[in-house]
Amino acid sequence: MSKPNMSRLHNAIDLLGKLVAFDTTSKNSNLGLIHFVRDYLAQYGIESTLFHDETGEKANLLATIGPKDVPGIALSGHTDVVPALEKSWISPAFELTERDGKLFGRGSADMKGFSACALAMVPELVKRDLAIPFHLCLSYDEEVGCLGVGSMVDHLANLKTPPRLAVIGEPTEMKVINGQKxxxxxxxxxxxxxxxxxxxxxxxxxxxxxxxxxxxxxxxxxxxxxxxxxxxxxxxxxxxxxxxxxxxxxxxxxxxxxxxxxxxxxxxxxxxxxxxxxxxxxxxxxxxxxxxxxxxxxxxxxxxxxxxxPGMGDCTDAEAFELVRNIVPEVSGKVSYGSEGGIFEKQGNIPSIICGPGSIKQAHKANEFIEISQIEECLEFLEKLSDQAVAA
Ligand SMILES: [Zn+2]
CATH class of the missing domain: 3.30.70.360 (Alpha-Beta Plaits)
Incomplete structure (x- = not known):
């Protein structure tokens, strides 16, 4: 596989550093991060829609790039992270730190890494003449039971043209997962x-x-x-x-x-x-x-x-899954941990897979990290996905 554009990689790491620096432990507000992303997208002329919780302290963010009247591809990431109270962190948990090709910080793998990659693709996506739109979907309160994403999924499902596919970027080392309990x-x-x-x-x-x-x-x-x-x-x-x-x-x-x-x-x-x-x-x-x-x-x-x-069923026979199969021919199985995939699929009727950078083994513990090579792989995946979304 070819190496991705170096400035995009640099940009993704930079964005990951900014996302990690917001302490979005589920008990906290995530609005600092959401407003940062909204302002970042606005620089590229992209409008964001926010879906607040009843306290007004947390929000989902939805931004669509490309035509609004065509079923798109949802790129989904949760913004909240589990607490970082372990004593054994060797660098500050909310400060992205590079050591030996790895980026350490709470949420680096689970799952701000995927969101950073999706955001780093934005300058490229806006340049392209997309025939299939991308929906960036950032949610709150995933780690406490997938409580936040529902309002955004309902909105997507009620669009005239709901998404044809959702990619849930939980850390799977960029393997394609087609089911979840x-x-x-x-x-x-x-x-x-x-x-x-x-x-x-x-x-x-x-x-x-x-x-x-x-x-x-x-x-x-x-x-x-x-x-x-x-x-x-x-x-x-x-x-x-x-x-x-x-x-x-x-x-x-x-x-x-x-x-x-x-x-x-x-x-x-x-x-x-x-x-x-x-x-x-x-x-x-x-x-x-x-x-x-x-x-x-x-x-x-x-x-x-x-x-x-809800659980996430197998969508590999959905037509839109071809877009993924063209990039990653092998499906790697199903997982027993939770993700928002079941809500996209069962509540939103949107075929969903889980595929994201980093390893679940590094999630939810001290010295969580993501390998830089995983960021590269994710950028490459997103680039190939957007190649297929460009007007013929
Ligand atoms: Zn997660």
Missing amino acids: GKFSMRVSVTGTAGHSSFAPRHVNAIEYAARAIAMISDLAREFEENGPFDNDFTVPHSTMLTTTIGGGTATNVTPDFCEFTFEIRHLPEHDAKSVLDGIKEKIISTLDAEMKAKEAETGFEWEEIFSY
Whole structure:
């Protein structure tokens, strides 16, 4: 493969430095970064549309380059990053630092690297006579459950000409990923009755009922493992379900009147997890909850969805996927971690793939980095994509 234009590479690294310098940890506002990108795009005569959250402190940014009446290609990146509180950072987390061909900084791989590459392509894209437009899509609150992107996806889906394809630039080392599991994250609160533990039979033990519910969840998870459904393109080829946190009780000699636990289900894109959850709930309500209430009416289970996002199905037979296949002939499989791909695909009806620079192995830990060669590869990919978008 040929090396990309050196000034574009320089520009991409420079932009990455600017993006990393905004501390866009999900709990913070991302408006500094969004306004920087809006001003950068305005220099090239490109207008941005912002979609704010209800606090007004966070926003998605959408900018279209090229004709507005033709289905385009969405280039999607989330702007937020996970916290950088680890003590073992050897250079400041929010200051892009180069060492040995690698660029260190929080978000360098996950996933400001892709956004920087897309932005570095802009001067070239505006020069070209594009027959197919590009939609730059920057979102907020991905790392806390893909909470932000929905408003922008709804807007895209309702366009007269919605995008024909979305490229989600999560770090895949520029491999093409054609599927992703969906997820439900749930919180369950169990209320019992307290009292001196020597009178335990008179009370409703919240922890013990929680434990029985957890055992049911675990049994069902084993059933998925044994009986599927299966999709061997995933490293873990079936849906998974597990309890992730638990807390409860007050003292060693008090029957616990409260217990709270969280559990998740990560499901194959075609596995109807909603009905799985409804099934467990029903079973717990008709057995454990009923038993508790028979003893004491005020006790029982309460459920809360913390967040959920859909899985991303395989779009390799969509016509627009040819644009990608022409650049990367091989599809590399499916992933079990989350991305906004499921929302583009299921909520927006936009065929989606995941393909971006850097490695997921470097994400979410101290001394996160992206190799400069990955930035080069991404620029090359985007250049080849835009070659195909130019008017014949
Ligand atoms: Zn990410």
